Each structure stands twice: as C-alpha cells, then as structure tokens.
Amino acid sequence: MPDPAEINPIHNRLLAALPAEVFDRLRPDLKLAPMPLGKVIYESGVELEHVYFPIPSCIVSMLYVMTDGSSAEIAVVGDEGMVGIALFMGGDSTPSRALVQSAGQAFQLKGNALKREFERHTGLQLLLLRYTQALITQMSQTAVCNRHHSVEQQLCRWLLLSLDRLSTNELTMTQELIANMLGVRREGVTEAAGKLQARGLISYSRGRITVLDRTGLEAQVCECYAVVKKEYDRLLLNKTRH
Amino acid sequence: MPDPAEINPIHNRLLAALPAEVFDRLRPDLKLAPMPLGKVIYESGVELEHVYFPIPSCIVSMLYVMTDGSSAEIAVVGDEGMVGIALFMGGDSTPSRALVQSAGQAFQLKGNALKREFERHTGLQLLLLRYTQALITQMSQTAVCNRHHSVEQQLCRWLLLSLDRLSTNELTMTQELIANMLGVRREGVTEAAGKLQARGLISYSRGRITVLDRTGLEAQVCECYAVVKKEYDRLLLNKTRH
DNA sequence: ACACTGATGTGCAATAGCGCACATAATACA
DNA sequence: TGTATTATGTGCGCTATTGCACATCAGTGT
Numbered sequence A, B: 001m002p003d004p005a006e007i008n009p010i011h012n013r014l015l016a017a018l019p020a021e022v023f024d025r026l027r028p029d030l031k032l033a034p035m036p037l038g039k040v041i042y043e044s045g046v047e048l049e050h051v052y053f054p055i056p057s058c059i060v061s062m063l064y065v066m067t068d069g070s071s072a073e074i075a076v077v078g079d080e081g082m083v084g085i086a087l088f089m090g091g092d093s094t095p096s097r098a099l100v101q102s103a104g105q106a107f108q109l110k111g112n113a114l115k116r117e118f119e120r121h122t123g124l125q126l127l128l129l130r131y132t133q134a135l136i137t138q139m140s141q142t143a144v145c146n147r148h149h150s151v152e153q154q155l156c157r158w159l160l161l162s163l164d165r166l167s168t169n170e171l172t173m174t175q176e177l178i179a180n181m182l183g184v185r186r187e188g189v190t191e192a193a194g195k196l197q198a199r200g201l202i203s204y205s206r207g208r209i210t211v212l213d214r215t216g217l218e219a220q221v222c223e224c225y226a227v228v229k230k231e232y233d234r235l236l237l238n239k240t241r242h
Numbered sequence C: 001a002c003a004c005t006g007a008t009g010t011g012c013a014a015t016a017g018c019g020c021a022c023a024t025a026a027t028a029c030a
Numbered sequence D: 001t002g003t004a005t006t007a008t009g010t011g012c013g014c015t016a017t018t019g020c021a022c023a024t025c026a027g028t029g030t
Helices: A020-029 A111-120 A124-148 A151-163 A175-182 A186-198 A214-220 A223-236 B022-027 B111-120 B124-146 B151-163 B177-180 B185-197 B214-220 B221-238
Strands: A030-035 A040-042 A050-054 A059-065 A071-075 A098-102 A104-110 A170-174 A201-204 A208-211 B031-033 B038-042 B048-055 B059-065 B071-078 B097-102 B104-109 B170-174 B203-206 B208-211
Touching: A020 A030, A020 A104, A020 A111, A020 B214, A030 A050, A050 A059, A050 A111, A050 B214, A059 A175, A071 A124, A071 A151, A071 A175, A071 B124, A098 A124, A111 A124, A124 A151, A124 B059, A124 B124, A124 B170, A151 A186, A151 A214, A151 B124, A170 B185, A175 A186, A175 B151, A223 B048, B022 B104, B031 B038, B031 B048, B048 B059, B048 B097, B048 B111, B059 B177, B071 B124, B071 B151, B071 B177, B071 B203, B097 B208, B104 B111, B111 B124, B124 B151, B124 B221, B151 B170, B151 B177, B151 B185, B151 B221, B177 B185, B185 B203, B214 B221
Parallel strands: none
Antiparallel strands: A030 A104, A040 A098, A050 A104, A059 A071, A059 A098, A170 A208, A201 A208, B031 B104, B038 B097, B048 B104, B059 B071, B059 B097, B170 B208, B203 B208
C-alpha cells in the first residue's frame, strides 16, 4: 500500500516511466487526491481542469450515459494510466463521463501544467501518446466485445481488467454497478456471477467479490482481454526511467 | 470530383487545414494512390509504412477480425481524416485491420515523412491529435451503439456516417459487406434495409444503395450518430489555413 | 432483538438476433 | 439466348437477453 502523503511517481506506472527531470518539473504541481467510490471526475462535455494519475487499487471508469439513462463503459483506467487525455489531445472535453469505480487515491495535476510539459517535452509526449494508443485499443475491443460476446464472457473480461489494476484480489462492487458498466441487466450479472462462483472461480457476497482462481477466469474469458493486455504491455512495458 | 493527377490539399479536410508551409514540406512526399474496394490498407499487428488521407468518396473502414472469423467495425475514415494514426501515436501498428469500404483515391504519405513533420511542427501535431480525439469518440460511440441499439438503428448510423464521407447519395455496398461491418447477420441487414426502403428512406438493389431521404434517416437514427458528428465538427471544423 | 435498507435470487413471458436451409431475383458472360 | 453467379428474400426453430414482479437474504443501526 502506498503512503498517502508521499508524492512518489513509483505508484503510477506512467509517472514512473517519465524521465526524472520531467517528473521533477511536474512534481510541484502534483498533489495526492482522494478518489472516493462513485465520485465523478469529469462530466460529459465539461472542460477538464485536472488530469489524474491513479495509484494502485484506484480505478476510474469512462462511460457514456445515454439520454434514456442507460450506460456503457468505454474503458477503465488504473495505475497504468491517466484520466483526462482530452486535455493534451486538444479537445478539452469528451462526450463521456469518468467516475471512480474503485476507491483509492490519484495524483492530481493542473491541466495547464500538463499541457505546458506536454508541448515542451518529447519524453512526456511520446509516453502519453503511446498510452493513448493503448487506451484506444481498449475502447475498440470493448466495441467488439459488446457486439459478439456473452454477458458471462464480458464479466470475465471486466473482472480481469479490474484485477490488473488492483493490489488485492478482492473488489468492492455490487452487481448493480457492474451491470451499469457492462450495460446489461443486473439480473444478467447475477446469473453470470452465479455460474462463475459455482465453478469456484470467484466468490462474492453483498458488494464484495473475491477472485479465487485467476487462471480459471483467463480460461473462460474471450480473446478481447488478451488483445488489450498484450497491447498495453507492448506499448507501455519496459519504458522505464532514463 | 477531384482531379486524380493533382496533389491539392483541398480534397482532404485534414490536409486542407494545415498551415501552408507545413503542407508544402509534405508535398514532395505525397502521392495520390488508388484505393480499390476491399483493398487491405493495413493488417492487424503489422507495422505501418504509409499513412493515407482519403479524398471524398473514398472510405476506409477500421475493423477487428476475431479468431473465429467474425468481425466488427470500429470506425470509418473518409476525407475528414487519416488512416494510420498508430504511426504518430508511437505504436506503429494496431490490432485492427483497415480496408477500403468505398473505392476512390487517397494521398499516400511515407510514415517517416509524417513522423518527421509531426515531431517538428506543432501545427500538424495539434491538428492530428484533435483528429485522433474525434476518432476516439467515434470508437467509443460504436461500443455504446453495439451494446444498446437495434440493427436497424445501427444501419441508419452506418449509412449516415458513410454518406457524410461521400460525394453522392449512392453507395456501392452489398448487404453482406454491411453485415460484416456491423458484425451482424446478413439477413438482419436485409430485414432492416427492407424496412427503411418500405418507408421510402432508401432504395437499393444488388450492391447499390441510394439514400432518398436523409432527413428521414436522421429521424430514425439513435443518438450515437449526432454525438459523433457534433464532436467531429467541434474538434475539426473552422480550423482553416493560417 | 428488531426493523430497515440494500443486495441478491428466481420465475416468466416477450423479443431480438442467430444459424440454417432454401427460394427467388438480377446481373454477368459464354 | 441460356446458364452461372451473386445478391437478396423468407421461413423455420433456438438462444440469449430483456422487463417486470417478487422473494429472500445479509448487514446496519437503534
């Protein structure tokens, strides 16, 4: 567990991958912010003021909410990434909403500070653009998965993506919320989760899901998970400091 | 109709929006390339060598093909955009395939030349990043649409997105191919198209679809179309030369 | 201990989309 | 002109998912 008081880039993999002197220039503008469950980080169409670099166990979900109230998750961001890419992409807002799906903390950075360094420093730029490409892959694969795979497969994918961003194998999340993310009925999640539990892959009760057999989940999941995982690894792994 | 022999940026809206001196530096490396229907522009996981700027009526579809052969479209690119963003994003390849969905021509540019100018010139960079954000919106909305909307609504969206990138109201496209794009059964497209035809919105026969009533289509389509359209306009419109 | 609230389980009819098997229609071309 | 090919239409039964109506269950707070 990271020390909440400490601004140490090691807790976010993007920040950790920055050249030291770039990080040092950002440091004065960074502060550790609490990210309580359900907090809306940014709202559809609203100009972003800050970007956030989650630390392990904090997960932010990007989702689109339709006019009739139904919703669908587009991507998730954890300690491997950043929330608020629209800032350096130049749009300053997006049609989607970002909300905290797993409570924790994140490094908060003023948009201006990020923009300033992004424009000035190739190291930061290359890193953030590669990250953005990985995020694009996640979004694309979400589209594909939504089209072709069963609720159960999607639940597996969702659990694994979440697990990759947590420091434990337990996630605090009701079936109702998962249903909102996946854009399916709550009962559909109940049924799928029931099957996974019956197979001994997970166990859950009242808003607490424990993954018992990660390998087993990986055996059930559709190819979408691996495609995304591989692309994140390809684009972001071994891009260490210096 | 653009003159095939002429390298004139006016035929692609991204190129047209470039500051004149940037375009002039790219011009020697640009060439007009034929884009025949069905041509694979790039393949999943393969490093890109060129990027392409389609001119009106040429449409390139980005799609993901699953291991079992089924597929789903992730986004479309026409004269408003560019094919091959992975080059400047730093990944050099993507897990998806790009293929020509509507025949025409595109400006072809060596990847190196694009990278060179992208790194050196803020004008090009800002423009391409804004474009990328628009593309991200399209992908996100595709994910949402795949989750929540009927084949008929999706067909409307698909027709309108295509129409926006064509210079006529006629598109050369079999129902089988549309089904591949939408990731649904061919019969599903037959049924949906039949309904639209019965309502007088389109007419079609053997691989040729004519849109008779664009406004009518817009009245049928789900909100996804407007979200994407608006975001493209917001991010890319009125970013004219100088 | 008790009631309340929120999370999960279950049953059922309705529907959208699927896979398959053909029938028919329009075009190409021999 | 006739024949092959390709596109489109149609009719099954099947399955996953939906919307709704409740039942039940596990904690929380008093």
